[in-house]
Amino acid sequence: MLYDRHVSWDEALSHRYDEWAAEMTADIPFYVGLALEADGPLVELAVGNGRVAIPVARATGRPVIGLDSSPAMLEQARERAAAAGVELELHLADMRELRLDEPAALVYCPFRALLHLPAWADRRLVFERVAASLRPGGRFAWNAFAFDHRTATRLDGAHEVHPVPHTVRHAVGSNRIDIVLDDGATSSLWWATRNEWLGLVDVAGLEVEALYGGFAREPFGDESREYVFVARR
Numbered sequence: 001m002l003y004d005r006h007v008s009w010d011e012a013l014s015h016r017y018d019e020w021a022a023e024m025t026a027d028i029p030f031y032v033g034l035a036l037e038a039d040g041p042l043v044e045l046a047v048g049n050g051r052v053a054i055p056v057a058r059a060t061g062r063p064v065i066g067l068d069s070s071p072a073m074l075e076q077a078r079e080r081a082a083a084a085g086v087e088l089e090l091h092l093a094d095m096r097e098l099r100l101d102e103p104a105a106l107v108y109c110p111f112r113a114l115l116h117l118p119a120w121a122d123r124r125l126v127f128e129r130v131a132a133s134l135r136p137g138g139r140f141a142w143n144a145f146a147f148d149h150r151t152a153t154r155l156d157g158a159h160e161v162h163p164v165p166h167t168v169r170h171a172v173g174s175n176r177i178d179i180v181l182d183d184g185a186t187s188s189l190w191w192a193t194r195n196e197w198l199g200l201v202d203v204a205g206l207e208v209e210a211l212y213g214g215f216a217r218e219p220f221g222d223e224s225r226e227y228v229f230v231a232r233r
């Protein structure tokens with residue numbers, strides 16, 4: 001398998017994550033809504049610091065199983081869950097190796113985290129593991145940005161101070177963006193097209209239940225800049 005030599009998530013980013021994600025709040029009611037409809041175990045892939053898992057656990061009164069490959073992010077999730085008085089079952093694990101004791105009613109992956117996987121084959125592994133981990137009728141939900149050449153032109157190489165001082169660099173030939181904080185910490189994302197997502201759903205034997213263009217469940221259209229997918233086993 002061909003892996004990109006870039007590391008997708010630098011541990012050094014974890015200490016700025018709260019600030020980085022401070023304005024990303026619109027997704028929380030969306031994922032909470034799906035969790036409230038799910039009758040069975042809830043799983044977040046790439047749970048990070050529990051930004052979404054904690055409100056999900058609070059709203060449902062149920063634990064959320066969260067896995068992440070970053071020890072530093074999991075440590076934050078542990079502390080935040082304890083402070084919030086909710087139960088998260090946290091695992092240091094790569095989402096490509098998802099294994100559950102009991103099939104899930106909902107697996108979800110917010111904030112574009114599937115884009116940290118460099119190759120289509122990596123995502124295929126995740127989709128296959130998710131399909132094998134869901135109950136019949138169980139749902140898999142995720143969101144990812146839709147690549148926009150106009151946004152790329154505006155942002156490429158430009159230094160931004162908000163929300164944390166950083167520069168975004170596009171490696172178009174590798175469909176990758178590198179978000180480089182001023183202190184050097186880097187997060188890389190490999191963007192995917194609508195057909196790639198549909199192909200992943202297909203090879204995993206899942207069905208698309210909905211493709212929204214945003215978290216208010218607006219229809220996905222040519223001007224949409226976010227894929228918000230709900231698939232079903």
Ligand SMILES: C[S@@+](CC[C@H](N)C(=O)[O-])C[C@H]1O[C@@H](n2cnc3c(N)ncnc32)[C@H](O)[C@@H]1O
Pocket residue numbers: 008009021045046047048049050051052067068069070073093094095096109110111112113116117
């Ligand atoms: C943008 S954060 C999202 C965190 C959280 N889901 C949220 O919505 O705030 C991306 C997370 O993906 C995790 N991650 C990256 N690659 C991963 C992998 N292969 N398996 C599991 N977690 C991964 C990183 O450690 C980081 O915590």
